[in-house]
Structures are given as structure tokens and as C-alpha cells.
Amino acid sequence: MKSIEELKAIKAKMQAEIGTRDSLTDADTRIVVGMATCGIAAGARPVLNALLEEVQSKRLSGVKVTQAGCLGMCRLEPMVEVYVPGKEKVTYVKVTPEAVKKIVSEHIVNGNVVAEYVIKNI
Amino acid sequence: MIRNHVLVCGGTGCTSGNSKKIFERFNALIAENNLTGDVQSVMTGCFGLCALGPVVVVYPEGAFYSQVKESDVDEIVSEHLIKGRIVKRLLYKDTIKEDGSGISSLNETGFYKKQMRLALRNCGVINPENIEEYIAYDGYAALAKALTEMTPQQVIDVIKASGLRGRGGAGFPTGNKWQFAKDVKGDTKYVCCNADEGDPGAFMDRSVLEGDPHAVLEAMAIAGYAIGSNQGYIYVRAEYPIAVARLNVAIAQAKEYGLLGEKIFGTDFSFDIEIRLGAGAFVCGEETALMTSIEGNRGEPRPRPPFPAVKGLFGKPTILNNVETYANVAQIILKGAEWFSAIGTEKSKGTKVFALGGKIQNTGLVEVPMGTTLRTIIEDIGGGIPNGKKFKAAQTGGPSGGCIPSSHLDIAIDYENLLAIGSMMGSGGLIVMDEDTCMVDIAKFFLEFTVEESCGKCTPCRIGTKRLYEMLEKVTKGAATQKTLDEMEKLCYYIKDNSLCGLGQTAPNPVLSTLRYFKDEYLAHVNEKRCPSGVCKSLVSFFITDKCIGCTLCARKCPVSAISGKVKEKHVIDKEKCIKCGVCLENCKFKAVERK
Numbered sequence: 001m002k003s004i005e006e007l008k009a010i011k012a013k014m015q016a017e018i019g020t021r022d023s024l025t026d027a028d029t030r031i032v033v034g035m036a037t038c039g040i041a042a043g044a045r046p047v048l049n050a051l052l053e054e055v056q057s058k059r060l061s062g063v064k065v066t067q068a069g070c071l072g073m074c075r076l077e078p079m080v081e082v083y084v085p086g087k088e089k090v091t092y093v094k095v096t097p098e099a100v101k102k103i104v105s106e107h108i109v110n111g112n113v114v115a116e117y118v119i120k121n122i
Numbered sequence: 123m124i125r126n127h128v129l130v131c132g133g134t135g136c137t138s139g140n141s142k143k144i145f146e147r148f149n150a151l152i153a154e155n156n157l158t159g160d161v162q163s164v165m166t167g168c169f170g171l172c173a174l175g176p177v178v179v180v181y182p183e184g185a186f187y188s189q190v191k192e193s194d195v196d197e198i199v200s201e202h203l204i205k206g207r208i209v210k211r212l213l214y215k216d217t218i219k220e221d222g223s224g225i226s227s228l229n230e231t232g233f234y235k236k237q238m239r240l241a242l243r244n245c246g247v248i249n250p251e252n253i254e255e256y257i258a259y260d261g262y263a264a265l266a267k268a269l270t271e272m273t274p275q276q277v278i279d280v281i282k283a284s285g286l287r288g289r290g291g292a293g294f295p296t297g298n299k300w301q302f303a304k305d306v307k308g309d310t311k312y313v314c315c316n317a318d319e320g321d322p323g324a325f326m327d328r329s330v331l332e333g334d335p336h337a338v339l340e341a342m343a344i345a346g347y348a349i350g351s352n353q354g355y356i357y358v359r360a361e362y363p364i365a366v367a368r369l370n371v372a373i374a375q376a377k378e379y380g381l382l383g384e385k386i387f388g389t390d391f392s393f394d395i396e397i398r399l400g401a402g403a404f405v406c407g408e409e410t411a412l413m414t415s416i417e418g419n420r421g422e423p424r425p426r427p428p429f430p431a432v433k434g435l436f437g438k439p440t441i442l443n444n445v446e447t448y449a450n451v452a453q454i455i456l457k458g459a460e461w462f463s464a465i466g467t468e469k470s471k472g473t474k475v476f477a478l479g480g481k482i483q484n485t486g487l488v489e490v491p492m493g494t495t496l497r498t499i500i501e502d503i504g505g506g507i508p509n510g511k512k513f514k515a516a517q518t519g520g521p522s523g524g525c526i527p528s529s530h531l532d533i534a535i536d537y538e539n540l541l542a543i544g545s546m547m548g549s550g551g552l553i554v555m556d557e558d559t560c561m562v563d564i565a566k567f568f569l570e571f572t573v574e575e576s577c578g579k580c581t582p583c584r585i586g587t588k589r590l591y592e593m594l595e596k597v598t599k600g601a602a603t604q605k606t607l608d609e610m611e612k613l614c615y616y617i618k619d620n621s622l623c624g625l626g627q628t629a630p631n632p633v634l635s636t637l638r639y640f641k642d643e644y645l646a647h648v649n650e651k652r653c654p655s656g657v658c659k660s661l662v663s664f665f666i667t668d669k670c671i672g673c674t675l676c677a678r679k680c681p682v683s684a685i686s687g688k689v690k691e692k693h694v695i696d697k698e699k700c701i702k703c704g705v706c707l708e709n710c711k712f713k714a715v716e717r718k
Contacts (some may be wrong), residue, residue, distance in 0.1 A: 002380065002388050004266045007257060012177040014258030017162075020128050021181045021247065025227050035206040049160075064182045065125065067206030 016056045024053060029063045030083040031055075036070035042077035043096070050097035051080070054104040063108060076119065082107060092117040126161045126203055127181040134325065134364055135167030136175035138510075140192060142163045144176055147195040152203075157325055161203050162611070164255075164395065167333015168658055169246035171233055173485040174214060179228075179246070186228050188214040199364070223355045233374025236502055239464070239489045240473045241289075241326075241449035246335030250368050253375040256336040263321025263383050264452035267624055268344050272455075277348040278304060281451065283459035285471035290316055290407075290444030291522065291548050291624070293470070293537040296451075302431035303349040306439040311351035313342050314435060314442040316412060317358035317365070317644040320404040322571060324551035325343035326475040329487050331358065331365035334449065335372035339382065339395060348395045349441060354395040357412050360402060369397055403527035404521075404575035408623045409442045411483050411577065418558075422579045422621035466492030470536035476677075480517075480553040481507050493534040496526060511556035521575075522628030523566045524635025525561060544635040546628070559656035561640040562647055566594040568632040576625065583626030586617040590633060597644060600651040607644055611637060657700045666693050666706075669714035676706035678714060 033048045038119070051065045071079045076093035080103070083089050090113050093101060099117050106112045130136075130145040169177045174188035178198065183207050191248035193210055201207045210218070228234055239245075248255040256262070268277050281609045282297030303311060316339060319327040331338065342354040358366055371397055376382040383454035384392045384562065396560045398416045405411045406421040415421035434440025450472055454462045463471045470492040479485050483505030490499060498515055500506065507513055515525040518535075526533075533539050539549050539612065555564065569591045578584045593610045596602040614630035614637075621627045627633065637644060645654045653661040666676075670688040677683075684700045687693030695706070707715040 003269065004387060007266055010257045011260075011263075014254045017124060017253060018127070018248075018258055021129070032273045033206075035204075037205075048125055049123045052125050055241075056123075062601055066182050069205050093389050093655070 026030075026087055026096075027062060029085065030081075030110070031063065031065045032068045032081040032083070033065070034069070034071035034077055034079040034081075035067040036074075036076035039068055039077040039079065042074075044078040046081065046097050047078045047095050047100055050100040051104065053062055056107075057107070058104065060104075060108065079119075084111075091119045093119050123272060124160065124162045125182075126539060127168050128161060128163040128203070129179040129246065130310040131162065131167075131169050131175060131177040131183070132165035132250075132364070133175075133245075133329055134362075135168065135172035135174070135588045137178055137364060139176040141176040144195055145179065146623065147192055148178075148199065151195060151199040155199065155204060155232060155373075157199075157203060164455065165251070166248060167245035167250050168242075168487055170237075170242065170329075170489075171214070171237075171484060172486040172487065173483070174217060176282075177246075177418060182215075183208060183225065184227060185209075185582065186211040186214040186217050195527040205603045211311055214555070232505065233484050233486075233488075233503055236494070236498055237474050237489050238491050240465075241330060241331070241337075241446050241454060241475055242487065242489050244337065245329055245487075248334070250333055250473050251371045251375075251378055252379075253336060253372070256334070260452075260456060261336055261342055264455035265343050265381065266346075266387055268347055268455055269387050269391055270278060274348045274350065276371060277344060277455065281348075284462040285459075285466075286454060286462065287467075287470065288444055288449075289446035289547075289549070290546060291519070291546065293547060296443060296447055299431060299443070300348050302344075302429070303351075303441045307430055308439050310353075310436075311349055311439045312411065312440040313346045313351045313354040313439055314416070314440055315342055315358075315448060316357040316407060316409070316442055316444045317356055317362075318400045318407040318412060319345065319362075319445075320407045320575075321522075321549050321551045322568075323479045323553050324520060324549050325553045326477050326487060326550050328359075328362050328365050330445050330449050330475075331362070332368055335365075335368045336376065338369075338445055338448045339372055339376055341448035342395060343382065343386070343393045344442060344451055344455060344506075344513065345348045345443070345448075347391050348599045349439070351441075352392050352394065354393065354647065355398055355435070356395060356414055357398045357400060357416055359408070360399040366397065366399065369458075374398070378567060389459045401438070403577065405573075405577040405623070405625050406509070408625055411623065412442065416651060422577050423625075425622060426684065439620060446550070467536045468532060469538055473633065474535070474547065474550060476518075476550045476552040478504050478552050478554070481511065481556040482554040485506050486497065489536075492536045495532050495534055499533040499535075499552065500531070504554065506553065507556050510710060511558065513553045514557050514559055515561065515564075517553040517555065517568075517632070518551065519546040519628075519631070520551045521541060521571050522546060522624065522631055523548045523551075525555075525639060526635075527639040529639075529655070534663055544638055545631070558655055559655070560598075560653055560655040561636040561643045562594065562597050563657045565632045566598060566634045569629070572629040580622040580626060582617045582620040583622065583629065586613060586621075587626070587629050590617065590630065594633070597647045598653070599660040602648050602656075604648060606649055607637070607648060612660075662717050664695055664700060664704070664715060664717055665695060666695060667714050667716055669712050669716045671712055671714070673711070675709055675711070679705050679706065679709045690693075 080092045178187040286296045287293040411423040475489045476624045670692040677685040684696045
């Protein structure tokens with residue numbers, strides 16, 4: 001180790017990798033992806049990866065991406081539920097990796113629900 | 123992208139529960155299901171809740187799976203990792219929310235709620251064999267800060283102001299120790315780490331080394347910078363194979379990354395660390411004996427002064443600190459003395475790790491702020507005593523400490539308070555005893571240990587402890603008189619006052635403290651020839667009452683065939699043959715066997 005910058009670089013790289021190693025708390029925003037067979041078949045895996053990537057690259061703290069089983073409406077998969085503490089749950093359907101970028105930057109960061117993917121609007 | 127982290131406990135407790143096989147099974151299934159890159163499996167250090175091991179934690183959900191078997195892994199992978207459904211039946215029950223709506227954070231459970239994990243902060247969080255994970259949690263940032271922003275004196279001043287005291291037993295202020303060594307002139311000085319944890323039932327140093335070895339290396343380098351030393355030694359028990367292996371990995375990685383070795387962070391400071399394996403003697407935990415052993419000689423203590431800070435290892439100025447003490451150093455440098463000194467009591471700052479064992483629900487490793495009451499540790503964190511038994515005493519400090527009765531349960535634990543009630547902090551073993559424990563027998567147990575471990579160099583310890591043990595044996599056999607008790611007490615003080623090192627000076631503590639708080643039990647043995655707890659075999663006898671229906675079970679179970687009787691008739695125990703093992707009492711379904 002020649003300099004402190006090197007140490008800081010390793011720290012930044014590793015923090016992104018192990019940032020999820022923290023228990024969920026009630027103050028966290030939860031983003032839940034339906035990862036049952038139906039969801040996976042409809043493309044939930046790339047959606048989950050896109051979510052993880054967005055949350056990590058934006059260094060969002062207090063935001064946890066987790067998975068769930070079948071969310072119940074298989075024809076509308078991939079589905080993503082967003083739980084912001086103190087607010088009503090928002091359910092997005094037919095989510096794509098492109099949609100994820102929008103959901104994270106507008107809903108999670110700015111607090112504006114992305115209407116075009118919300119279940120009741122489909 | 124990693125979406126799930128699977129943390130498998132690789133501490134000694136869980137390893138003995140086959141956690142290595144569990145870890146390998148996870149790896150195999152992760153590969154088989156093409157989850158590599160999605161799921162990361164990590165073997166960590168101790169989570170603390172050893173009673174419920176092997177432990178597996180899956181993040182980000184924070185699902186705490188307890189008592190996991192190798193055969194459970196398939197279900198966790200297929201349900202949780204692939205389908206995202208938490209396997210409820212394996213969850214630690216305290217983490218399941220009462221309304222069944224999901225799982226609550228581990229930090230909300232009774233076991234963790236009142237804990238404060240500073241020395242153990244990375245145990246169960248990082249992979250101890252990956253230096254980069256340690257760096258991610260601020261690892262080596264304190265060393266960087268010390269080397270580039272602080273003078274050696276400033277480092278010592280921060281440690282002094284923090285109020286950190288030695289966690290190995292006596293509680294000497296760490297900063298003062300470093301100052302003495304710094305002030306002595308000399309080109310060669312040494313930094314030593316005492317990892318020769320010998321107390322029966324104590325395993326906190328072991329867990330720190332297994333779960334967070336870099337924390338110790340970093341602190342030793344900081345200490346080296348502070349006192350002007352370029353060489354460190356870790357004296358670790360050979361009986362700790364996992365700790366030794368992880369230390370070796372950690373030292374190799376630190377050297378590879380240039381965090382140990384020449385010109386660290388481009389400064390003029392160089393520091394190297396070597397491991398020395400202990401020779402298996404309890405006395406080597408005593409500082410002068412430890413250094414003698416590192417030098418390659420038989421581990422025996424020598425008189426002080428000269429103190430090690432003046433004339434220590436190889437005759438050079440040396441500091442010796444315990445593993446847990448070092449585990450606090452880096453955080454104090456990073457967060458400041460005020461942060462640390464705000465935790466704890468007036469004279470004892472910070473936290474203390476206790477190895478909770480004996481008759482307690484949650485056997486394991488707990489870390490609490492100084493000043494926490496014994497009651498909180500035993501009842502809230504430890505979950506109380508199993509099988510509805512009553513608390514009798516808690517033993518702190520191992521063979522050097524004493525037994526604390528229930529009347530002192532509400533005392534705030536710190537160095538001074540424990541000394542005042544006849545025990546000591548020691549390294550942090552905490553053994554809980556219930557009403558079935560005979561206090562004379564316990565004193566005898568600890569004394570047997572010190573008799574065995576006395577190095578024999580000084581007479582009061584070598585012969586005194588042996589004679590003391592014989593007197594205790596007389597008590598448990600019902601052959602003692604009041605005079606024996608008086609002589610015992612006198613001998614205790616004689617050994618304390620005249621022994622060469624800490625081993626002998628504290629060896630009578632278990633006897634003295636039980637004499638002080640449980641005199642009635644000694645008197646029952648002496649005057650009534652009776653052991654109130656029914657432990658001392660010479661003083662109890664078993665007999666069968668009229669409740670016996672003649673089921674013959676006891677007769678069949680008796681290992682020495684001491685029970686006779688016809689079917690459906692009352693049985694009789696032959697006192698000549700009986701070895702008082704108690705098997706009949708445990709097996710009788712009609713409570714017809716009694717012990718007196």
C-alpha cells in the first residue's frame with residue numbers, strides 16, 4: 001500500500017459489493033421483485049439485476065432490494081412492489097430493465113410514482 | 123450483480139456443528155443452479171448465539187437461520203435463494219414478528235437488543251479471510267490516520283483520554299502502558315499480543331481472532347508506531363487451529379497489500395508481525411511467563427519490577443496487550459477518545475465481551491457496555507436459566523475470579539465493582555450456576571485446575587494450592603471440621619500474599635468468594651455431613667420410597683446392578699454396590715427414587 005488513495009479505492013469498490021449485508025429495518029424503503037417461476041419466465045431476473053445495479057450505482061442508502069415468491073397476478077409479471085415507510089404500497093407491473101431506471105430515479109429518489117407502470121393503469 | 127449474501131458462521135462453535143459442510147453444500151448448489159454472480163456465500167466469524175448454531179444468515183432479508191443442518195441447505199437454496207421465500211421453520215424464533223407479518227431485525231431480539239458490539243463489530247459480518255471486506259468496514263483507515271496525521275504522542279494521548287483499560291484481567295490503563303514503553307530509550311522495542319486465552323469457558327479472544335483478525339493486526343501496527351517498535355508477536359494458543367489459520371492468512375494478505383512490512387503508506391514506518399504458538403500452559407497467559415515462552419524458554423513467570431515496558435521480551439522494552447484490548451484501538455483512533463469514553467462507567471470505559479456459559483439458555487458470546495448489570499446479561503440477553511431452575515451464582519474471571527450470589531445481581535459490572543465483591547473481570551468468562559450446583563464442589567473444580575496449571579516455580583502456589591485442594595476434598599467427603607475451614611481461609615490469604623505471579627495470587631479467589639457468600643453450604647458439609655445440592659457423592663445416598671410400583675426399569679438401567687426386587691414389588695438399592703450415578707433417579711417415571 002503506497003498511499004491512502006489506494007485504500008480508499010478498495011473501500012469504495014467493496015462497499016458497493018457488500019452494501020446489502022445489513023438487516024432490513026422498518027425505516028428502509030423496500031423494493032420487492034416477484035421471483036417465482038412465473039416472474040422469472042417473464043423476465044424478472046434482468047429486472048432484479050437492473051434494480052440492484054441502479055441502487056448500488058446511485059449509492060442509495062436505506063433502500064433494500066429483496067425478492068418474494070409469486071405476487072399473484074402471473075399474467076402481469078414481472079412485478080415490482082415498492083414499500084416506502086409511511087406510504088401506501090405501490091405495485092408496478094410488466095416491468096422491464098428500462099422501466100427500472102425510471103422507477104428508481106423518479107420514484108425512489110424523487111418520490112414521484114411512475115404512473116405508466118402502476119397496476120391500476122394497465 | 124450480487125442480490126443475496128449467504129453468511130455461514132465459521133466460528134469454532136458452529137464449525138464443530140459441521141458448518142463447513144453446510145458452506146460447501148451452499149457453494150455446490152449455488153454453482154449447480156447458475157447462481158454464481160447472483161448469490162455470494164461467505165464464511166464469517168462468530169455471531170455470538172452459539173447455543174443455536176450452526177447459524178446461517180441471508181441478506182438483504184436478514185433471515186437468521188439457526189440450528190441448520192447440511193440437509194436443510196437444499197431447501198434454503200430452492201426456496202429462499204431461487205424463489206425468494208423465507209424458510210420459516212428454520213428461522214430463529216425471536217426474529218419472527220408476533221403478528222406473523224415477516225421477520226424483524228436481529229438487533230431487536232432479546233439476545234442482541236441490549237448488546238453493543240464494538241470489539242465484535244465485524245464478527246459475523248465480514249469474511250475474515252478477505253482483507254478487502256475488512257477495508258470496506260473502515261479497516262486500516264485508523265492506521266492510515268495515525269501514520270499520516272498524528273504523532274506517536276498524539277496516538278498515545280488519544281488512547282489515554284479514551285480510558286481504555288486492559289481487557290485481559292487486571293484492567294491496567296492501556297495508554298499509560300504505551301507511554302511507559304515509549305519513554306524508555308532504546309532502538310529495539312516489541313509489541314506483543316496475548317492470545318493465550320486459558321480460562322475454562324472463555325472464548326472471546328478466540329472469536330475476535332477467528333472473526334476479525336485484521337483488527338488485531340491493525341491495532342498492533344498502531345501500537346508499534348506509538349511506542350517506536352517495528353516488530354510484533356502474537357502469542358496464541360496452539361489449541362486454536364482456526365484462529366491460527368486465519369491469523370496466518372490475514373498476516374499474508376496484509377503483507378501483500380503493503381499494510382504490514384516496509385514503509386507503510388509511503389511513510390518511514392515499517393512493521394512486521396509474527397505468530398508464536400503457545401505451549402499449552404495456563405501460566406503462559408501471565409505476561410512475564412508469556413515473554414519467557416516466546417524467547418524459547420520454559421514458560422515461567424519472573425518477579426516484577428522490572429516491568430515489561432522497561433525490560434520485556436529479549437530484555438527490550440515491550441508492551442503486551444490482550445486481543446480484545448487491541449480490537450478496540452482502531453475505532454478509538456477513528457472515532458475519537460470522547461466517543462469511547464462516553465460509553466461505560468466512570469472508571470471503566472467502553473464495552474466488555476463475555477463468554478456466557480453454564481446453566482443458561484443462550485450460551486454464547488455477548489458484548490455489553492461497562493456498567494450493565496449482571497441481571498440484564500443473565501435474564502434479558504442470556505434468556506434466563508433453563509428447565510425452570512433457580513439462579514444460584516455467577517462465576518466471573520475463571521479460576522482467578524469468584525462466585526457472585528443472587529444478592530449482587532443488580533450490581534453494575536465494571537472492574538472496581540467486581541473486585542469489591544470478591545471477584546474480578548478476568549478475561550470475561552461468565553459461568554452461570556443453578557440451584558443444583560454445589561458451591562464447595564465448584565471451588566474444588568477451579569482449584570483442581572490451578573493445582574494442575576501451577577508452574578511450580580514458587581512454593582506458596584505449588585504446595586499451597588495442593589494443600590488447599592486436599593482440604594476442600596475433605597469437606598466434600600464429610601471429613602472436615604470447623605478447624606479445617608479456619609485453616610483453609612488462613613491458607614488462602616497466605617497464598618494470595620506470597621505467590622510470585624497472578625496465577626497464585628488469584629488462585630484462592632474461588633474458595634474465598636464461596637466461603638464468603640455460601641458459608642452455609644460449607645457448614646452443611648462440615649457439621650451435618652450433608653451436601654445441600656446433592657452433588658458430593660460421599661455425602662448422598664439414594665433410596666427407593668413406597669411410590670415404587672415395581673416396574674423394574676431402574677434395576678435394568680443400573681450400570682452396576684445394585685437394584686434388586688421382584689416385578690410389581692418395591693425395589694431396594696444395595697448401598698454397598700451403589701456408585702451414586704443417579705441413573706435410577708433420572709429414569710424413574712414415578713418419582714420413587716430419592717436422593718438425600
